[in-house]
Amino acid sequence: MENSELLIMxxxxxxxxxxxxxxxxxxxxxxxxxxxSLNWTHGVARLAAPLVRIGxxxxxxxxxxxxAFFSAVTSNTMLSEAYEQKKITKQELIFANLFNSLPTxxxxxxxLFFLAVPLIKSxxxxxVGLTLFAAFLRTLxxxxxxxxxxxxxxxxxxxxxxxxxxxxxxxxxxxxAWLRFQKRIRRIVVITVPIYTAVFILNRFxxxxxxxxxxxxxxKFLAWLHPESLGVVALQLTAEISAGLAxxxxxxxxxxxxxxxxxxxxLAGNVLSSPMRAIRHQFPxxxxxxxxxxxxxxxxxxxxxxxxxxxxxxxxxxFLSA
Numbered sequence: 001m002e003n004s005e006l007l008i009m010x011x012x013x014x015x016x017x018x019x020x021x022x023x024x025x026x027x028x029x030x031x032x033x034x035x036x037s038l039n040w041t042h043g044v045a046r047l048a049a050p051l052v053r054i055g056x057x058x059x060x061x062x063x064x065x066x067x068a069f070f071s072a073v074t075s076n077t078m079l080s081e082a083y084e085q086k087k088i089t090k091q092e093l094i095f096a097n098l099f100n101s102l103p104t105x106x107x108x109x110x111x112l113f114f115l116a117v118p119l120i121k122s123x124x125x126x127x128v129g130l131t132l133f134a135a136f137l138r139t140l141x142x143x144x145x146x147x148x149x150x151x152x153x154x155x156x157x158x159x160x161x162x163x164x165x166x167x168x169x170x171x172x173x174x175x176x177a178w179l180r181f182q183k184r185i186r187r188i189v190v191i192t193v194p195i196y197t198a199v200f201i202l203n204r205f206x207x208x209x210x211x212x213x214x215x216x217x218x219x220k221f222l223a224w225l226h227p228e229s230l231g232v233v234a235l236q237l238t239a240e241i242s243a244g245l246a247x248x249x250x251x252x253x254x255x256x257x258x259x260x261x262x263x264x265x266x267l268a269g270n271v272l273s274s275p276m277r278a279i280r281h282q283f284p285x286x287x288x289x290x291x292x293x294x295x296x297x298x299x300x301x302x303x304x305x306x307x308x309x310x311x312x313x314x315x316x317x318x319f320l321s322a
Contacts, residue, residue, distance in 0.1 A: 014200045018193065021284075026185055031071055034177040051139075055146035060088055061096040068103035075100055076289045092150060097298050098305055099142045105135040115242060119249035123259045127266050130317055134309040141309075189288070196284040232262070236269030244269050260321045267314040271307045278303050 052062035060082045068075035076097070083093045109132070116124035232251070236244035248266060251257040257265070278299050286295035 013204070014197065018196055018200075021196065022189060022193070026181075030177060030181050034173060051143060055095075055099070055143040056150035057095065057099065057146055058088055058092060061092060061099060064096055065100055065103060068100040069106060072100075072104050072107060073285070073289070075103075076286070080289050094298065094301055095142055095146050095150065097302060099139065099146075101302065101306065102135045102139045105132065112241070116245055119242075119245040120252055120262060121249075123248075123252065123262050126259065127263050130263065130267065130313050131270070131310065134306075134313040137313065138305055138309045141305075230265075232257075232265040233269040233272065236266070236273045241270075241273075263321075264314065264318060267310060267317070271310050271314075274303050274307050 048062050048065050051057075052059070052065070060078065064075045064078045064082075067078060079088070079093055079096050079100075082088045083090065088096065109128070112131075113124065113128050116128060120127070232244050232248045244266060248257070248262045252259070252262050282299050282302075283295060286299055289295070290298060
C-alpha cells in the first residue's frame with residue numbers, strides 16, 4: 001500500500017470517525033453543562049422525584065436521570081464524580097447507571113424510529129414499541145429491586161443537587177459550563193482516543209470480523225426463526241442496525257417474511273449484536289468517564305440487563321402473536 005493510500009485509509013477509517021466522535025462528545029458535554037448550569041433540568045427532575053423516592057435512590061441519581069434526557073456524557077460524568085467523592089456507593093452507581101437506560105434510550109429513539117419507518121414501514125411501530133417497552137420494564141425492575149436493597153434517599157430532594165449550582169445570568173452559566181467542560185473533556189479525550197484507536201487496529205486486523213463471522217455461523221439455536229430471517233440476524237451481527245433493517249424491508253416487500261417474523265428477527269439480531277456494539281461504541285466512551293475496570297463492569301451489567309429485558313419482551317411477543 002502506497003503512503004498516499006495509507007494516509008487516506010487512516011483518515012477515512014480512524015481520523016475522521018475519531019474527530020467526529022470527539023466533536024459530538026464535546027458538543028453533548030458542553031450542551032449538558034450549560035443545561036445543568038441554567039437548571040433547565042428542574043422540570044424533568046420534579047417528574048423523576050416520585051420514581052427516585054419509590055426506588056430509594058439518592059438525589060444525585062435523580063439529577064443524573066434528569067440530565068440523561070439531554071446528555072448521556074454529562075449524566076455519567078455526574079455519577080462518576082459523585083462516586084469518586086464517595087457521595088454514592090458503588091451499589092447505587094450500578095443502579096443509577098441502569099436506571100438511566102430509559103432516558104438514554106429516548107435520546108436515540110428518534111434516530112431509530114425515523115430510520116426504521118422508511119425501511120420496514122408500519123412494522124417499525126411494533127419493533128420500536130417493543131424495545132421501548134423493554135426500557136420501561138428495566139426502569140420498573142430497578143425501582144422494585146432498589147426499594148428492597150437500597151437504604152433510601154435521606155435528603156428526599158431530587159432538585160437540591162441541581163440548586164447547588166444555580167446561576168443568575170446566561171453569561172455566568174456559559175462561564176461555569178466552559179470551566180466544567182475544560183475539566184471533564186480533558187480526561188475523556190485522553191482515555192477515549194487511545195481506546196478507540198486500539199479498537200480500530202483490532203478491526204483492521206480482522207478480529208471483529210472473525211468474531212462476528214463465528215457468531216453469524218453459530219446461530220443454530222435460532223432454529224425457531226423463519227430461515228429467511230437468519231439473513232437479517234447475520235447482517236445485524238456483521239454490520240449495523242441499518243443493514244438489518246434494509247434486509248428486513250426487502251424481504252417484507254417481496255413477501256418472503258411476514259411482519260411477525262421481521263420483528264422477531266430484529267429482536268434476535270438486537271440481542272446477539274449487543275456485545276460487539278458495547279465493545280466498539282460504548283467502551284471507548286465509558287472508559288473516558290469512569291475508570292476502565294469500572295467501565296467494563298458497568299457495561300457488562302448494562303448489556304446483560306438490556307439483553308435480558310429484550311429477550312423477555314421477545315418471548316412475550318412470540319407467544320402473544322402466535
